[in-house]
Amino acid sequence: xxxxxxxNNTSAALSKSNLQFTFKLHKELTKxxxxxxxxxxxSISTALAMTFxxxxxxxxxxxxxxxxxxxxxxxxxxxxxxxxxxxxxxNENFTLHTANRLYPNHLSKVETDYINSCIxxxxxxxxxxxxxxxxxxxxxxxxxxxxxxxxxxxxxIGSGVLTPDVFMVLVNxxxxxxxxxxxxxxxxxxxxxFHINLSEEVEVDMMYQKKKFxxxxxxxxxxxxxxxxxxxxxxxxxFILPDTTDGLSAIEEAMNPDLFNELQSTLRNNxxxxxxxxxxxxxxxFELSTILSKLGMPDAFNQLxxxxxGMDKTKNVYIxxxxxxxxxxxxxxxxxxxxxxxxxxxxRAAVRRxxxxxxxxxxxxxxxxxxxxxxxxxxxxxxxxxxxRTREDL
Numbered sequence: 001x002x003x004x005x006x007x008n009n010t011s012a013a014l015s016k017s018n019l020q021f022t023f024k025l026h027k028e029l030t031k032x033x034x035x036x037x038x039x040x041x042x043s044i045s046t047a048l049a050m051t052f053x054x055x056x057x058x059x060x061x062x063x064x065x066x067x068x069x070x071x072x073x074x075x076x077x078x079x080x081x082x083x084x085x086x087x088x089x090x091n092e093n094f095t096l097h098t099a100n101r102l103y104p105n106h107l108s109k110v111e112t113d114y115i116n117s118c119i120x121x122x123x124x125x126x127x128x129x130x131x132x133x134x135x136x137x138x139x140x141x142x143x144x145x146x147x148x149x150x151x152x153x154x155x156x157i158g159s160g161v162l163t164p165d166v167f168m169v170l171v172n173x174x175x176x177x178x179x180x181x182x183x184x185x186x187x188x189x190x191x192x193x194f195h196i197n198l199s200e201e202v203e204v205d206m207m208y209q210k211k212k213f214x215x216x217x218x219x220x221x222x223x224x225x226x227x228x229x230x231x232x233x234x235x236x237x238x239f240i241l242p243d244t245t246d247g248l249s250a251i252e253e254a255m256n257p258d259l260f261n262e263l264q265s266t267l268r269n270n271x272x273x274x275x276x277x278x279x280x281x282x283x284x285x286f287e288l289s290t291i292l293s294k295l296g297m298p299d300a301f302n303q304l305x306x307x308x309x310g311m312d313k314t315k316n317v318y319i320x321x322x323x324x325x326x327x328x329x330x331x332x333x334x335x336x337x338x339x340x341x342x343x344x345x346x347x348r349a350a351v352r353r354x355x356x357x358x359x360x361x362x363x364x365x366x367x368x369x370x371x372x373x374x375x376x377x378x379x380x381x382x383x384x385x386x387x388x389r390t391r392e393d394l
Contacts, residue, residue, distance in 0.1 A: 013072050014079045015372040019257035020068030021045050022365075022374045028291045030252055030379055034197070034361070038282045038326045038378035040174050040339030043098070047172040047341040048292075049080055050100060050122050051300075051319065054114050054311030059299045066297040077121040083371065084123055093232025094178035096375075099148045100124040103141060103169040105131050108347075110168060114311040129169075134162040141169060141342070148173040149338035152327040156340045167317050170343040176366060176375065178230035179334035184209050184277075186332045194278055195245040195360045196382040204278040204383055206359070207332055213275065214267035215354060223251055225263045226275065226356045230334060234370055237335060238264070239277070240363040241356065248361045248379070255363075261372070276357040280380055281329040288322040303348045311345075320346040328366075328378060337366060337376050 022041040029037050045067055052063045064070045072079060087096055102118055104110045106128040118124040129137040138157050145156045153173065162169070184207040192206035214227040222243040229236045240255075240263065242248050289301050299305040306318035326339035358380075366376040 011083075011371040013075065014083055016257060017068035017072060017076070018042065018045065018373050019260055021066075022377050023255050023257065023260070024066075024068070024295055025291070026255070026377055026379075027252065028294060029286065034381050036282050036284070036379060036381050036384060038284045038328050038337075038376065039286065039324060040326055040337075040341070040376050042373060042375045043172045043174045043326075043339040043341045044288065044322070044324055046080065046098070046100065046122065046174075047170055047343050048322070049076060050102075050118055050124065050170050050172075051308075051343050051345070053077060053117050053121070054111070054308045054317075055300065056307045056309050059297075059305070059307040062297040062299055066292060066295040077117065081121040083373065086370070087368065088123070091232060091234070094176070094230055094235060096174075096176050096178075096235070097148065098172065098174040101144060101171050102126050103129050103137070103171070105129065105164075105167055108167050109312065111311050111313065131162050131166040132164040134160070134164075137162050141171060145171060145173050145340045145342075149175045149327075149340060150177070150336075152336070152338035153325045153340045156323060156325050156342050157344075158323075161321065161323075161344060165347050166320075167312065167345045167347045170345070171340060173338070173340040174375065175338045176235070177334070177336045178232075178235055181229045181231050181233060182209065182211050182213075183334070184332035189279065189332060192276070192278075193359060194382055198245055202382050204280075207277050207279055208275065210272055210274045212269055212271065213273045213356075214269045215271070215273045215356065216263065216266040216268060218263060218266070221251055221254060221259070222247060223263075224356055225267060226273065227264075227267055228275075228277075229369075234368065235375075236367060236369050237330075238365045238367060239356070239358060241358055242360065242362070245360040248363070248381075251363065252379070264372075271354050273354040273356055276355070276359065277330070278358060278380070278383075279331050280383060281327075282378065282380070282384070283325075283327050285323070285325045288324055289319065292322060303346070308345070312347075314347075316347045317345050318348065320344050326376070328376065330364075335366065339376065 321344040328337040361381040
């Protein structure tokens with residue numbers, strides 16, 4: 001349901017673009033691998049939307065298409081402004097912080113209108129830096145990100161990234177910590193098997209509780225869907241679990257905004273569900289320039305074709321890197337998640353026993369139920385760094 005401070009059209013348009021971007025990016029990040037994946041589509045799209053503010057001509061058209069905001073035209077920045085004003089409100093039930101900051105080169109002449117628009121629509125801070133002192137500037141940015149994410153995201157900007165010819169660095173940071181509306185009892189957590197694939201298993205700490213939760217089964221896509229609300233019921237985690245150990249790739253291939261909304265619309269909260277979810281912690285890092293080029297915005301990364309004349313009249317500015325780091329921890333109490341994105345601009349039915357046992361690879365999403373915005377998206381394929389045994393060994 002849309003928040004009262006955000007009209008239905010604005011909310012629906014932002015949700016649609018957010019979901020389009022989420023699943024396009026998810027497909028690219030999971031293509032050809034079985035790794036754990038976790039990212040914040042909201043953080044990435046916010047940083048890129050600030051960048052889009054300064055894009056013009058074909059660069060702007062490509063970015064709008066890649067971000068799924070072509071239909072929103074000029075409303076996109078007002079939509080972000082309204083949504084940020086909603087999620088930045090203090091809430092006694094959970095902690096959700098997001099922050100934006102621009103770090104222009106102290107020698108750059110960034111257009112005043114661009115800076116003012118970033119402040120207005122994205123509540124951005126501005127801090128000019130001397131990028132000839134790369135390590136000093138890097139520490140300033142990384143310390144700010146660390147502080148904004150409760151020290152969960154450290155060293156967003158790596159060594160050697162900041163050079164004297166950097167025009168500006170745009171950063172978004174997001175942090176979430178929420179307790180389950182119905183917490184898991186630690187005494188009921190047991191060691192259990194998690195099926196990584198058809199031949200390998202690993203031991204995990206499996207949480208358990210039985211309660212009425214929103215649940216559905218989709219026979220067409222052969223998957224179960226479970227929604228666990230956080231305290232306050234504004235945010236929730238949605239799990240999509242295939243029937244079979246090797247069934248996740250088919251669901252990922254089929255997943256799009258329509259299917260995501262269809263699965264949510266069939267959730268029912270009228271039966272007790274026995275829920276088994278592994279405790280897990282993931283940390284990921286991506287450099288997204290190649291993937292974003294594939295999604296349809298190559299000119300932004302091409303120093304000969306990029307047009308960011310809205311932020312710099314010389315047209316010598318392009319994106320060199322989009323760096324994203326994310327963290328999530330799920331335990332009996334709830335979830336802690338954080339992410340940061342840095343855009344480096346360079347010059348130039350019947351009653352039965354319902355069991356939801358996440359003992360095989362699954363998808364999970366942390367979403368804002370008020371406006372159907374996915375804040376974080378992930379795929380869990382097993383604990384990292386644990387001893388994996390084949391079925392014969394177990």
